[in-house]
Amino acid sequence: MDGDTLYSIGELARRTGLAVKTIRFYSDRGIVVPADRTDAGYRRYAPDAVARLALVRTLRELGLGLDMIRRVVDQELSLGEVAAEHAAALDVQIGVLRLRRAVLSVAAEREPTQEEMELMHQLATxxxxxxRRLIDGFLDAVFEGLHRGGGPQHAAARRSMTPELPDSPTDEQVRAWVELAELSLDPDFRASVRRLTEEHAAGLPDGAPTPPRPDIVAVVRDLAGPALADGISPESPEADPVVAALTAHCALAPDRPDDAEPHQWLLHRLEAASDPRRDHYLRLLALINDWPPPERLAPVIDWSVTALRIRSAR
Incomplete structure (x- = not known):
């Protein structure tokens, strides 16, 4: 077809698959300009209008606005420049959509009140x-006053409980952040973690706190964990040697007061540590920070508490 051929708007519609109304709209906006008009005023388009409209359709499907499309087809902007600018805008939109999805996913599980829904949205945005200020407030409530002059141990303790949401988080990380932030604002949870940290810090020479996973819990994990894994019931006689080993270890614990009976002291410490929200916080923390999933300690703590209570009542 030679360069003198001109297309009617109907022929252009057939060649491009666009509606006549759509082509007329683009033409009125100056994006696809007629090369000529008939004596009766009908528009006629040059062959390059086919390629021009194909580009317009592609850019519209990618979400570009008409003004930017006009600048592209008029070669005021390169496709590379437009693609980079539009990709950056899409990154922002994707981030917003992830936040909305996280809030709606949590809401779908909880059926929150209007006030709770607003809080979740605020936390996500x-x-x-x-x-950082929100988490610092939580960590201050947990650790403040339990150390003397700070120091590496105190700094390490705070770092071990600090979530760091990456610049480009996954959907799961955003959702975990919303849940963790809510948990950190819970006054009862703050008080529970504070009590646990106070008890563990009380026996340390410099008063420096450690994360709310005290050494005694690690001992319980090591001694009672195998019994739990083997299916031994805390009520059964097979649990007696485990309880005896736990009590013997606690008798030598440096942070146990001299007047505290080991069995009761251990029971008290484990009851304080049995809050399942602590495990949940640490699981969310690991997800946000891309750390290995932490070991769940609630089952072994519950097993030990039950075993200790039964033998206290005998």
């Missing part, structure tokens, strides 16, 4: 600085 905090800036990095605002997230």
């Amino acid at each position: 905090l800036s990095a600085a605002e997230r």
Whole structure:
């Protein structure tokens, strides 16, 4: 077909698959300009209008606005420049959609009140600085006053409980952040972690706190964990040697007061540590920070508490 051929708007519609109304709209906006008009005023388009409209359709499907499309087809902007700008805009939109999805996913599980829904939305849209202030408030409530002058141990303890949401988080990380932030704002959870940290810090020479996973819990994990894994019931006689080993270890614990009976002291410490929300916090923390999943300690703590209570009542 030679360069003198002109297309009617109907022929252009057949060649491009676009509706006549759509082509007329683009033409009125100056994106596809007629090369000529008939004596009766009908528009006629040059052959390059076919390629031009194909580009327009592609850019529209990618979400570009008409003004930017006009600048592209008029070669005021290169396709590379437009693609980079539009990709950056899409990154922002994707981030917003992830936040919305996280809030809606949590809401779908809980059926929250209007106030709870608003809180979840606010938590999801905090800036990095605002997230840091929120977590600092939680960690201050847990650790403040339990150390003397700070120091590496105190700093390490705070780091071990600090979530760091990456710049480009996954959907799961965003959702975990919303849940963790909610948990950190719970006054009862703050008080529970504070009590646990106070008890563990009380026996340390410098008063420096450690994360709320005290050494005694690690001992319980090592001694009672195998019994739990083997299916031994805490009520059964087979659990007696485990309880005896736990009590013997606690008798030598440096942070146990001299007047505290080992069996009761251990029971008290484990009851304080049995809050399942602590495991949940640590699981969310690991997900946000991309750490290996932490070991769940609640089952072995519950097993030990039951075993200790039964033998206290005998």
